[in-house]
Amino acid sequence: MTDWRTIFHEQARWCETMGAPFMALLCDALPGALTGDADFSRRIREWPGDEAHATKDALVMRVTGALNAVRRAGRLPQLDALYPPAAMPGRDQLAAALKAAIASVDADLLPWLGSAPQTNEVGRSGALMPGLMTIAAETGLTIRLFEVGASAGLNLRLDDYAYDFGGLKMGNRSSAVRIRPIWRGMQPPAAEVRITERRGVDLNPLDVTDEATRAALMAYVWPDQQERVTRLEAALARAAADPPPIDRGDAAAWTERHLHPAPGTVTVLMHSVALQYFPADSQRRIHDHMTRIGNTAPADAPLAWLSYEMAEVGKPMHVDLTLWPAGEKRLLGLTHPHGTEIEWRHAASPKN
Ligand SMILES: C[S@@+](CC[C@H](N)C(=O)[O-])C[C@H]1O[C@@H](n2cnc3c(N)ncnc32)[C@H](O)[C@@H]1O
Incomplete structure (x- = not known):
């Protein structure tokens, strides 16, 4: 089975081509941030099925959407200094901040893994x-x-x-x-x-x-x-x-x-x-x-x-x-x- 981290790095390359450099950085930083004991991180690491399955489930977008939703609701103020319009942080700095953030709002993030994103552009x-x-x-x-x-x-x-x-x-x-x-x-x-x-x-x-x-x-x-x-x-x-x-x-x-x-x-x-x-x-x-x-x-x-x-x-x-x-x-x-x-x-x- 392919390493779960692969889909995050692949999504990062896609975000680059779509002109979204922060999203690319975020997707590259997430494998380093999802290593802790939080249920949110564990469920992602243990996502059932293979890489193709996780991609089909839009797993990366569930994760980035969860973080963004909780941050936009004002429950992750420590991330505001790292998210746009703030200057781009370093990858390791972002990964460390995300790991701490995930641990602090684990229960808020978890429900977002339950359904695939639906958008309207x-x-x-x-x-x-x-x-x-x-x-x-x-x-x-x-x-x-x-x-x-x-x-x-x-x-x-x-x-x-x-x-x-x-x-x-x-x-x-x-x-x-x-x-x-x-x-x-x-x-x-x-x-x-x-x-x-x-x-x-x-x-x-x-x-x-x-x-x-x-x-x-x-x-x-x-x-x-x-x-x-x-x-x-x-x-x-x-x-x-x-x-x-x-x-x-x-x-x-x-x-x-x-x-x-x-x-x-x-x-x-x-x-x-x-x-x-x-x-x-x-x-x-x-x-x-x-x-x-x-x-x-x-x-x-x-x-x-x-x-x-x-x-x-x-x-x-x-x-x-x-x-x-x-x-x-x-x-x-x-x-x-x-x-x-x-x-x-x-x-x-x-x-x-
Ligand atoms: C990628 S979204 C695009 C939404 C919108 N047209 C836009 O451009 O932002 C695709 C939409 O198709 C809907 N959809 C998928 N299968 C459908 C079906 N068989 N009948 C009606 N809607 C469907 C989804 O629920 C989703 O809202």
Whole structure:
């Protein structure tokens, strides 16, 4: 069996490539910190199964999320001087401080090992919004928006955020949720997005009105990405005041029930970093349903499928759009998994 420490060092290399140097340092320091008698440390060292199993369980993210949650709750003030925005500590210094910290809040940390992290990345709205702007420009219609794998539904509220797409300012300009991806390539059409109806589904919908749920979502954001931290805090505060409706269930049955064209408006199915988690049968049913009803959608009741998903491991994600009645799948852009960098490939043709 592979040494349990390996997955921490592997995660550290991944964090480096994702531009998170503190998380990389933390993951490299943790094997040296998880050597004590605390139940938290022992359970990690004795995690059942092999390395692949631990990776699948997102064990490292459970650990870093646990520490961050307890620290953010103010119960580990000794770590504040070592976590961002403080200067980066040395690895051994961090490991020693973590080991002492873990021993002092063992009981607080333990429950976090019990479930895999569930996230909702609002930065992805930076690539979904120009997708909706493209749909709005091409149809000239209002939008009914349906999201599968919506998590807490933060991206369902994407018209509430302020955007800067390489100088093109869109969305709600006064919003505290500011999304400014590094923008390359073409400009998206400056079409106004008017959403008249929105609804999501998730196997495990997260309730943004629940304080503990909001705290958990915050805990999984990497602490050295301050812009993400600020943005998620702002998005959660706004969503708590106006929660998006998210049903509990599997994406396929829900898509079959809700995705039907309506006259005078465009009906949109949207998802980001979700499809890969759906069972193969659900993916097939969604594809079959969208193709079947898309191909019979009347011209005055168009149907759209906006997808932000992995195309190849380790490569930029694809933002694809299929708009019926035409029904041709187009690559709109390439994007970083968190939406921090976007290369827009598509110039939309306005409605004529
Ligand atoms: C990585 S998260 C992405 C969440 C969100 N779309 C985002 O971009 O931040 C994937 C989501 O898919 C949900 N999920 C997984 N399988 C599902 C299924 N069969 N039906 C509906 N949702 C599912 C998970 O619960 C999780 O919230």
